[in-house]
Amino acid sequence: xxxxxxxxxxxxxxxxxxxxxxxxxxxxxxxxxxxxxxxxxxxxxxxxxxxxxxxxxxxxxxxxxxxxxxxxxxxxxxxxxxxxxxxxxxxxxxxxxxxxxxxxxxxxxxxxxxxxxxxxxxxxxxxxxxxxxxxxxxxxxxxxxxxxxxxxxxxxxxxxxxxxxxxxxxxxxxxxxxxxxxxxxxxxxxxxxxxxxxxxxxxxxxxxxxxxxxxxxxxxxxxxxxxxxxxxxxxxxxxxxxxxxxxxxxxxxxxxxxxxxxxxxxxxxxxxxxxxxxxxx
Amino acid sequence: xxxxxxxxxxxxxxxxxxxxxxxxxxxxxxxxxxxxxxxxxxxxxxxxxxxxxxxxxxxxxxxxxxxxxxxxxxxxxxxxxxxxxxxxxxxxxxxxxxxxxxxxxxxxxxxxxxxxxxxxxxxxxxxxxxxxxxxxxxxxxxxxxxxxxxxxxxxxxxxxxxxxxxxxxxxxxxxxxxxxxxxxxxxxxxxxxxxxxxxxxxxxxxxxxxxxxxxxxxxxxxxxxx
Numbered sequence: 001x002x003x004x005x006x007x008x009x010x011x012x013x014x015x016x017x018x019x020x021x022x023x024x025x026x027x028x029x030x031x032x033x034x035x036x037x038x039x040x041x042x043x044x045x046x047x048x049x050x051x052x053x054x055x056x057x058x059x060x061x062x063x064x065x066x067x068x069x070x071x072x073x074x075x076x077x078x079x080x081x082x083x084x085x086x087x088x089x090x091x092x093x094x095x096x097x098x099x100x101x102x103x104x105x106x107x108x109x110x111x112x113x114x115x116x117x118x119x120x121x122x123x124x125x126x127x128x129x130x131x132x133x134x135x136x137x138x139x140x141x142x143x144x145x146x147x148x149x150x151x152x153x154x155x156x157x158x159x160x161x162x163x164x165x166x167x168x169x170x171x172x173x174x175x176x177x178x179x180x181x182x183x184x185x186x187x188x189x190x191x192x193x194x195x196x197x198x199x200x201x202x203x204x205x206x207x208x209x210x211x212x213x214x215x216x217x218x219x220x221x222x223x224x225x226x227x228x229x230x231x232x233x234x235x236x237x238x239x240x241x242x243x244x245x246x247x248x249x250x251x252x253x254x255x256x257x258x259x260x261x262x263x264x265x266x267x268x269x270x271x272x273x274x275x276x277x278x279x280x281x
Numbered sequence: 282x283x284x285x286x287x288x289x290x291x292x293x294x295x296x297x298x299x300x301x302x303x304x305x306x307x308x309x310x311x312x313x314x315x316x317x318x319x320x321x322x323x324x325x326x327x328x329x330x331x332x333x334x335x336x337x338x339x340x341x342x343x344x345x346x347x348x349x350x351x352x353x354x355x356x357x358x359x360x361x362x363x364x365x366x367x368x369x370x371x372x373x374x375x376x377x378x379x380x381x382x383x384x385x386x387x388x389x390x391x392x393x394x395x396x397x398x399x400x401x402x403x404x405x406x407x408x409x410x411x412x413x414x415x416x417x418x419x420x421x422x423x424x425x426x427x428x429x430x431x432x433x434x435x436x437x438x439x440x441x442x443x444x445x446x447x448x449x450x451x452x453x454x455x456x457x458x459x460x461x462x463x464x465x466x467x468x469x470x471x472x473x474x475x476x477x478x479x480x481x482x483x484x485x486x487x488x489x490x491x492x493x494x495x496x497x498x499x500x501x502x503x504x505x506x507x
Contacts, residue, residue: 048361052502070363084358088297100286101362141358 001026001149001180002047009046017042017054017204029171031191032247033202033272040184041054041153043201047182048078058226061149074104077142081153083134084141087127091118091137094126102145112140115170117163131158139167143174150174150181156190157267168194188269202276208226215271226261228252233259283364283482287372292382295338295376298349300342308335308384320393325447326467327392332443335384336404339377339412341434344428346373347419351498361434366492374412381408387466396469403466407478410459411439413487414423421493 002024009017018040024030032040045051045060052066059065061075085094092109099106113119116136128136135158137218142150156164170196175181185191191198192212200208208215222240226249227233239248240263252258266274295301311330318326350356359369360470382433385404386397392401455461458493462476 050360070365073363076361080354080357080362082354082357086294086355089294097290098358100290100361101283101364103283103363159465243298256384 001061002030002182003057003059004047005058007043007046007054008056009042009051009054011042016226017249020056020206022199022209023205024180024182025177026180027178028196029175029183029194031185031198033185033188033191033198033268034276035186035210038201040125040201041205042070044151044153044182044184045182047202048076049073056274060185068190071103074145074220075148076151077141077145077149078151079139079146079153079155081157083126083138085126085134085137088125090123090125090158091129092122094137095141098141099144104145106144107146109144112143116140117166132163135159136167139170148179149185150179152181153184154186155183156185157185164190173223183196188267192268200272200276208271208275212268216266216275217269224249224261224263226252228257229259284368284371286367287364288457291372291376292379294346294421295380298345300380302493304335304338304380305382308387310386311384315391316387323392324394325468327388327394328447328464329444331385331388332407332464335381335388335412335438336407337436337439338381338384339374340415340432342377343412343415344419344422344425344432347498348422348428349427351423356395356499357486366495366499367488369495370416370488370491371411373416374409377412378405378408381405388468399466399469402463403463403468406466407460407463409484410487413484413491414439416491416496417487420491420498422452428491436459504507 002250003158004020004022007017008015008022015045029225032043037140037238042051044172046065049060049065049072054066057064058070061072062074085091086097091095095112099109110119113122113211118133118136120141121129121133126137129137135155138199139152142152149188149272152171156167159167169185171181181196183191195212197209197211198215199206210218224240224243225235225237227235227265236246236248238249243249247259249261293491296478311505315323315327344413359452381404382401412453414435415432418435419428422428422431436450439460441457442451442458443460445467446461447454447464447470451461456465456470456472457476459476462472463482464470465472465476
């Protein structure tokens with residue numbers, strides 16, 4: 001669905017994105033993860049054809065991005081992080097307007113509004129919407145023409161936990177329908193839950209690319225942390241696969257002195273920090 | 282189909298943002314003003330009114346339309362849609378042309394103009410030119426003040442020779458200057474049909490510049506300058 005070969009791009013003479021190579025397969029959810037200014041949004045803009053002056057090759061749906069025609073967007077849906085709606089029009093009017101721009105038969109506006117819990121607000125002006133409501137409306141605007149490829153920029157940003165869950169379920173539902181989804185996010189938990197594969201982007205380079213599970217398993221085994229009382233509370237950590245050889249733990253179990261014991265896997269965030277030396281801010 | 286939809290939605294936006302209401306009020310005022318003038322001045326006054334307002338409204342209002350769209354990041358939505366810059370431009374030109382024609386018709390009838398088709402053709406030609414000029418400036422600016430300043434040179438270049446021509450204060454060859462030629466059509470002054478050649482060349486040039494400016498505006502709204 002997407003092939004990127006030797007991609008370099010710079011806003012000035014200095015390259016901002018350097019020699020990137022990756023592929024996105026049809027039907028997968030692919031995540032771009034990285035701190036602010038890492039190059040995620042620039043990469044997304046190149047992929048959606050907004051920055052044609054790049055070096056290398058970027059093919060989306062078989063079309064070289066720098067050579068795309070406007071009908072390229074009949075098959076692509078883009079959900080920007082910010083609202084791109086006419087504030088003085090109602091939600092329904094906005095969706096009717098934007099659906100009228102495509103040749104493809106639009107999806108049912110009523111069903112889409114209902115799916116994101118906005119049906120009862122359909123006839124309210126967008127200027128009266130909260131940030132979270134605008135975010136949900138923006139998301140369904142990207143689905144209106146039923147595109148095969150979706151670009152989602154921070155789709156859960158500004159959503160409360162209930163709507164966050166709903167949004168993630170909707171994204172997974174689109175994947176089930178066979179859509180390819182590119183997700184740009186800061187949120188490691190969302191990425192772990194949603195993405196088939198993720199790319200860690202720092203300073204315009206991909207530092208790691210794999211499934212969240214493989215990244216976690218490759219970089220760190222699960223640990224067991226246990227506590228006991230001995231002149232105050234003591235804590236020890238031991239790798240799960242070496243637990244049988246931990247004498248202290250065996251002794252505490254025999255003496256029935258364990259206060260707590262739990263296993264923990266590293267999170268994607270831990271792996272990101274380990275690989276990139278950066279946190280997601 | 283998409284162009285038709287864009288035109289219909291543009292007309293709805295213009296109605297929603299009060300353009301039609303504003304021009305209904307202005308038209309009544311213009312008609313009252315015309316009736317207050319002596320008969321021998323009415324036709325020239327009507328020509329100036331039509332040329333400087335309904336015909337030129339596209340130039341004044343394109344600033345408002347594009348600034349409003351920029352503030353709501355609508356250019357980003359257009360940039361990633363199948364809408365072509367040419368379709369967007371044509372829709373604005375046609376929708377503003379429609380209001381211009383209605384208002385010009387009412388003013389011309391009130392002034393007792395006999396050759397209404399001539400006035401309507403002149404108004405339409407002027408409206409296309411002014412809307413394209415407004416779009417060219419609006420696509421480049423970030424505030425209403427910048428727009429007002431940016432359009433002043435075009436207003437002087439367009440209005441001064443046209444009004445001087447109306448009062449016979451320009452040499453004959455000036456009739457070929459497109460804005461003067463348009464005023465001649467509205468004021469029903471006998472002039473050469475060859476003026477259309479220069480007018481068409483100007484419109485092609487303005488369309489090309491507007492197209493380039495709109496495309497640049499759409500693609501740069503994502504935060505990156507090209």
